[in-house]
Amino acid sequence: MTNYTYYPAINWNEIEDVIDKSTWEKLTEQFWLDTRIPLSNDLDDWRTLSDKEKQMVGYVFGGLTLLDTVQSESGMDQLRKDVRTPHEEAVLNNIQFMESVHAKSYSSIFSTLNTKAEIEEIFHWTNTNEFLQRKAEIINEIYKNGTPLQKKVASVYLETFLFYSGFYTPLYYLGNNKLPNVAEIIKLIIRDESVHGTYIGYKFQLGFNELPEEEQESLKEWMYNLLFELYENEERYTEELYDEIGWTEEVKTFLRYNANKALMNLGQDPLFPDTADDVNPIVMNGISTGTSNHDFFSQVGNGYLLGTVEAMQEEDYLIGME
Numbered sequence: 001m002t003n004y005t006y007y008p009a010i011n012w013n014e015i016e017d018v019i020d021k022s023t024w025e026k027l028t029e030q031f032w033l034d035t036r037i038p039l040s041n042d043l044d045d046w047r048t049l050s051d052k053e054k055q056m057v058g059y060v061f062g063g064l065t066l067l068d069t070v071q072s073e074s075g076m077d078q079l080r081k082d083v084r085t086p087h088e089e090a091v092l093n094n095i096q097f098m099e100s101v102h103a104k105s106y107s108s109i110f111s112t113l114n115t116k117a118e119i120e121e122i123f124h125w126t127n128t129n130e131f132l133q134r135k136a137e138i139i140n141e142i143y144k145n146g147t148p149l150q151k152k153v154a155s156v157y158l159e160t161f162l163f164y165s166g167f168y169t170p171l172y173y174l175g176n177n178k179l180p181n182v183a184e185i186i187k188l189i190i191r192d193e194s195v196h197g198t199y200i201g202y203k204f205q206l207g208f209n210e211l212p213e214e215e216q217e218s219l220k221e222w223m224y225n226l227l228f229e230l231y232e233n234e235e236r237y238t239e240e241l242y243d244e245i246g247w248t249e250e251v252k253t254f255l256r257y258n259a260n261k262a263l264m265n266l267g268q269d270p271l272f273p274d275t276a277d278d279v280n281p282i283v284m285n286g287i288s289t290g291t292s293n294h295d296f297f298s299q300v301g302n303g304y305l306l307g308t309v310e311a312m313q314e315e316d317y318l319i320g321m322e
Contacts, residue, residue, distance in 0.1 A: 062126035072099035175282030201265030
C-alpha cells in the first residue's frame, strides 16, 4: 500500500532560497515587545507640548494603527496565498505577528499619554478621516482583487512609503530631545518595516523578472500610476495632519524620499528628485535605528534586549539581485 503525503513538514535543513533563511534570522534577532519600553518616562516631555501638537501626535499614531491593522489582518494573509517556498510562508507568519505587535504598541502609547476620552476621539478621527480611509481602501482592494505581483507592490508601498507620514513626527521630536521612549518604539518599528519591505520587494522582483517584456512594461505602468494616486492622497492627508503645525512641506519631502525607497525595493527607478540630502537632517539622524543607551536597571531599550541589529542599508535594497 502506497502512503501519500497529505501535508508536508517544513524542512529548514533544505533551503530553496537563502534569502528566506537570512530574513528569518534577521527578524528573530530583532524581536521586541512594547511592554519593555518605559513610555511613562516621556510624560514630562508630553506636558510641554501644545494642545495642537498633542492632537497631531494622537492622530498620527491613530493613522499608523489603522495601516498596521490592514497589513496584519489582510495583507499578510493575501501574500501567503502566493508563496514560492514553505520558508517564505514562515517568514510571512513572522511579519504578520510583528505587524500586530506594531498596532498594539500604538495603544500602549495612547494609554500612557492620553485620557480615555482622548483615545476615543483619536479612534473616531481615524475611522472617519477621508484621506486615511482612502489609502487603506486602495491598498486593501489590491489585496483582495489584485494579482500576486500587484499585492506585493501594494505591500511594499505600505511598508516603505505610506507609514512615513506618521513616522516623521516621533523622529522629529527625538531629534529635538523630546519623547525618546515613544521614538524608541517607532525606531524599532522602522527597523522591522525596513526588512519587511526589502524582503517582499525581493520576492516581487523574482516574479517580475519571469514575466515577458510586454507584461513587465504593463505592470510598471500600473505601479507608477498607483504611486501617483497614493502620493496625491498622501499630500492631502499630510496637509490635514501638519498644516497647523507648519511641517507640511518637510513631511512631503520625506514622503517623496521614501516613495523612491519603495521603488528601489521593487527594483525600479526612483520617481522623485528628492534625496536624503533634502530631508530635514534632524529626522534623517533619527531614522538611524542603532541601539539606544538605556540604563540597565531603570530602562530597557533595544540596546539591552536586542543587540545592535541595524536597519537596512542602501546596498541592502539590492538583496539577492546581484
